[in-house]
Amino acid sequence: MVFAAALAGLFLIGCRSHDFPQYPANYREFAYVTNGGSDTVSVFDVVNIRLDRQIQVGQDPTGITANPKRNEVYVVNSGNGSSNGSVSVIDTEKNAVVATIPVHRKPYFLDVSPDGHLAYVANSGSNSVSVIDLDSRREIEVVGVGEAPGLVRVTPDDRSLIVTNRLGNSISILETTASAPPQLRKVIPGCPGATDVAILPDSSKAFVACSSGHQIMAIALAQAADSNHPSRPDQLEAMLDVGRSPVHLALKPDGGELFVSNFDSNSISEIVTSTDDVGGSYLMGSNPVRGLVTPDNALLFESDFSSQDISLYSIDDGKRIAPATGGFSIHVGDGPDALAFSSTGNLLFAVDARSGDVAVIRTSSQSLFTLLPTGRQPNAIALKSFRL
Template sequence: MRFPTVISRRFPGQPSASGTEETTTRVRKFRLGATFFPLSRRRAAISSTILVALTVLGNIPASAGKVISTIPVGPNPVGVAIAPDGSKAYVANQGSDTVSVLDVASRTVTSAIRFGDAPTSVAFTPDGSKAYVTNQLSGTVSVVDVASGGVASTIRVGDGAYDVAFTPDGSKAYVTNNRSYTVSVINAASGTVTSTIPLRTIPMNVAFTPDGSKAYVTGGGVEVIDVASGTVTSSVMAGENPFGIAFTPDGSKAFVTNYGSSGTHTVSVIGVASGTVTATIPVGSGPMNVAIARDGATAYVTNYFSNTVSVIDVVSGTVASTISVGEGPVGVALTPNGSAAYVTNNVSSVVSVITVESAPAG
């Protein structure tokens, strides 16, 4: 199975929330290999939507959330990450080759950093001193010095650099390269690529188990990499077109979004010990990404075509609530103190800030 990768240079129109045909002459252009083609407005074309890195960043109870702020950012935001101290959020804007720097306290954009070609995913080092940004069309990673806000270095990786994630100890970064079917392993101390791991299918997103022993990569399926040896040891067949992935804090489960292409839009729950799908949860249309609260109680899924976020009760495996956000939600990150979720909306070019209020007792 092949997945298109995104080139979000211009997005004057958008698909409908239902995924059905719209009357419009405006198109979005996506990239599959070296071929550019317009996105169909039909539900079957959900397979041409954008993806982003997924991380476990917060601690938010299952509850009724609401949008408390809408922040304009650059054109076509995709990835979002929040600094470990909770002070800043970085948003990758593919349409302007920039990253918007948001002050979390005031919920305002304080600056914009210019990068390479089509920045897509953002990840902070565990100590918060640096941020790595993948540049999809230039096959590079920009290393940002967070204190100065400047680009400290640029690392050449594979073709179609898409997602980036750090090992829990911060010693390595894995970058998925979806045009060269590889993962680049970066030594964070030296800022150099130390190895390249070949994959069987096109890689999209990557996440590490909490103990750092394994990396799961989504794409045609879910490929499992042994971090010590740097080799693929197994694979798991999730749902239709798996993309987003996040682990529960205890490492027992992985939640994988399946954006589907035939009317099925689900999240697969993988038992890490068994390496099998143990549950399937229906969500909104075109599920893109997922973040899991630090207490492991709740998972948040962005639904691109529904313009919503599904809030999943992890224990029961059911959707506890649904929150309406902007147009084309893609990325989601939770603040470290568990007070808010930041959601990028690719079509409306804004970030929705969701606050979570505990449900009343009884």
């Protein structure tokens, strides 16, 4: 055992000079994974690639999001269904819960405003969105939306909230201003099982996955008049046919193309965002559930939930490709789902929902580096980097 540990240490040191950046002494980066079956969050040290600790949070934690402006992450605790849920605030410098904020029934996901002052929580069991003041750490407003809101997203310009109403088969668009609480601006029906949202970097358009069907909804978002353009309201722009059960949308960082995970078609669809054209569909592994595009816009990593694999799709070549190390995909744990890159992009973390671990993949060699244990039923991941 001592020999094996020493050999593993030499392997890590040998790899670090080639595949891992050199971090300054005061640099910290952590990955946070919610464990719905353990009521915990697993904290992973990204610099040293190890499990740092388990943090006890509320009941049935689901969504998790990092604050872009302060060293905090927020965990949505969905509760048992009959009682209200809550949001746990984790101080990433201490890696400890420093506050718990009550919300409403069955919250699942949240998003944070670009300035880091507000959080928005979709309360699925209460048909509402909670507005949280992150400075005072309390709920300040509750806004009614459609039936069973599952996801809320803030536009990059901080002017709109896009809410997907899963059972209401609709989208609620809320207006956000600094001087007033969010106001309902538009409801767009006709999206069965509305789930995921992708918003273009310039906030001009949103795409919504209608997961109970086979379409993506393209929505042109309201814009005020300027010297170059007249004003325009929110409006449905197109319904795009893709594969069966589109469950996730992966947008290129440059916003030019969107990749749809078609769960029941074992495929991805490629959408040109400027023209709303479906460029084509491509077979992946079994039940693709989540995609993530590399920062250079060149490669899509795709979680194949029932294949225990991560598939690779070359955007430039327009086809699925084999990993650099051989084979047809990167073999990971059971039920790969949520994905996240490290801040430098050298590592990809894949949450394996069934086997209860996180696969750490080296993006340069497209190979599995290690598996790290989580709690029971891991489901979501967020990363936060900072300097002390």
